[in-house]
Amino acid sequence: MSLLEIEDLRIEFPGEEGQLVAVKGVDLAVEQGEVLGLVGESGSGKSLTCRAVMQMVPEPGAISAGAIRFDGEDVLSLGKSKLRDFRAHSVGMIYQNPFGSLNPTMRVGAQIAETLKVNRGMKRDAAKKEALALLERVGIEDPEHRMRAYPHELSGGMCQRVMIAIATASSPRLMLADEPTTALDVTTQAQILKLLARMRAEEGMAMLLVSHDFGVIAQACDRVAVMYGGHIVETGPVETIYHEPEHPYTRALLNSVPELDSAGNVQRRAALAGHPPELADVIPGCVFAPRCAHAKPECEAVSMKLQELRGDHATACPVRPFAGAGADGGSKAERIEA
């Protein structure tokens, strides 16, 4: 049994002309101790899916169908106090903006201690000591001094470390990380990813890492799910997805990652033409078809259900224009065609 199972999740927003569907039947599973990357452009529904696990879909949006199970227990039917308990102990969450997710009027030490007091029932002094230890553990130098700092006195990287300390304070079994490194510079980004990897190894927790950046996903994840227009379009082990992407969208996304060529110059390959679909757009069949270079007439009748290929690899594209070809081979072939 997987640690987290999401089944046919739908998230809708009320629109002027009927409901707008932002997440359209997502299936997802996170195993014990695994890091699953959820990658896609902004507006693909990846953050919403992540928030849905906490039942924190921003209003007026709401989960309209589907099931979310944590350790076999239905999360969506949890009562108020059970839900709080679930948020407090089972799952930790960190966000894109580390400044914004800390209370600007409280010292960071007090914010960590608060979690320990409220969620772990610690006494004041014990909580203070533990907070200090946690700060040290997430790699903040001079923690006695930093305890007394306010968020705006710390750098973005340090704030994110504090957030990680808070999120892991009650040893959750799952960490939800919503673009945790997007707001940080590249060096700090690498440090935070390393810290997350270490915390995960030490705590043995699983992680759902949401990002638009394939580079981040490739560094940190075991498995990847690619999301587009409210659907998961491809999922598989990170190696497989990176080297043998099946879905044309995955391939296009990979092509937009800058790489160093043999001469050491940054090469940015062809970016994807067109725009991701708007919420109000209703596209029959495959949602990617309008932007797809390999679209065929029958794509309008595609169900968007994932089809198992081999092992753990599944794609929602029945056309499979690159079947068997590696990532590089495919794009080389494309270039020759062009």
Next chain:
Amino acid sequence: MLTYLVKRLMISIVVLLGIAVASFLIIHLVPGDPAKIQLGIHATPEAVERLHHQWGLDRSWPAQFWLYLGNIVTFNFGQSTAFSSGVSELIGNRIGPTAVLLVYGILIALVIGVPLAIVAALRQGGVVDNAIRILTTFTFAMPPFWLGLMLALLLGFELKWFPVSGYESGISGILRTCTVPALTIGLGLLVIIVRNLRANLVTVLHSEYIEAARARGYSELRVVGKHAMRNSVIGVITILASIFGFMVGLLVLIENVFQIPGAGTLLVQAVAKRDYQLVQTLVFLSGAVVVVVGFLTDVAYAWLDPRIRLQGRG
């Protein structure tokens, strides 16, 4: 923080000087001879002369202003002609009830206003929110003196819970005589507290750190009552300070409705009896107290909000 406060202090002193000038001008802008107006048409020239000397009107304007400033600093505000006693003493005796009424009124405004604002913010756009909006629109449109009369009619005459006017000291006396006036003041302040706090809370409740606090499994009570309010308290203090002048004005009206022997009734008597010395002093003090409260708020604000406190340190 120090540079910030020093700057605020300098501005406050400049404004205080301006207030002194403005109040100084009162006695000089009276058309005709203020001494004659005060003493009436049957005044003897000697009496007029005496009053001129007492007010310093026989000196040059700069000399008079210098004298006036000196008097302000030493709290020597001269003699009241209408009450035949010292102005400082007179005001000192009357300030107690005014302060009691002010504090009591603010307390009632907060006790009613803060929960309403929280409910409205949590149910933004809902029926309750709209009901609160309409209620505050009504309290806003009510002339405070009329509201006071209506409350006196209802709680005093009809229900006989409270006396209709007068003042008694001591806790039980204050509760008996000041509750209805303070309720009037509280309702007068209600709209400002509820609207501002609600808007502030709505912004804060949508912020990321509130979501992050919820994601930690904290109770709504903790999320709203501690995390959101912590930020909004600063807003409430700012609002209360910014309307301090309005509150003082409110006091003048309400004291007169309920015949409370405070500084407000004193001012009305002074204006009615054309006791210029007393009017001048009360006008100066009312302006000065607003400036001082404003400055103290800046200090409190700097102390409460770490972002300001640390400004100027780096």
Next chain:
Amino acid sequence: MSATPADIAAPLPRPRRRSALAFVKAWPTSVKVGAGIVGVLTLAAIFAPLIAPYGPNAIDPFALLQSPSSQHLFGTDDTGRDVFSRTLYGLRLDIVLCLLVTYVPLPFAVLVGAIAGYFGGWIDQVVSRLADIMISFPFIILVMAIVAIVGPGVEGFLIGVPIAAWALYARLARAEMLVVREQPYMMATTALGYSKTRAILKHGLPNVLRPCLVYSTIDLIGNLILLAGLSYLGFGVQPPTAELGSIIAGGQGYLLTAWWIATLPGLVLVLFGVGIGLIGEGFSDRGLERGGR
């Protein structure tokens, strides 16, 4: 004339000038309700001489302290005057005085603030500090001080309010001008070589004016309550002239025996205030958040 379906479907591309009806239809509900209340009360006030069943000072010694009836809608006072008629005349006087005192000084105050905001420097310093000083005085106390100078009566109100109120508008206009000054279209006026007068008057002022006008609706109620309050204290409109505050003051002594004298004119004042409040709120949700004074 009957409309065919084609007629109804046709006017899709809206003409620039919309009909007055369409303009009204686009208002938020609260504005419609508010405008309705204010409209009815204003009409009643304008046509007070036609509507009022009695003169404002007509004494009837045989109808003292009569409770409300079909003859005397709001009852009568201690000298047998019809409270309803007095209320209409009082409202009329209040509205006229408050409109005068709110809108006559407004353009000057806004101009002063706009100039301070546009030029900055010492002009700004002087205007801002002067405004600080005026705003420090509790409004009603400042007006009372002026009453102490000029003597009780309407003059104190008419002189005192502009002296105190200009500072609020100047401050608001200054703050808006600071923003407007940095807008591309204002920068462009310099680039185009327009004179500063033209830049401020033609391009800056209209943009600065709007928030001031929204605020003025709240200010109008403030002045209405202030005038009534001053008259209640005996420093505003002097009896026997009918004015809402002085009618209420006159009724205070009869609260127990003739509640209607103080209550009903006050209710009319509240209704008028609510009407204006609804209009102001509809046009700006944040209107009242700026606080009173």
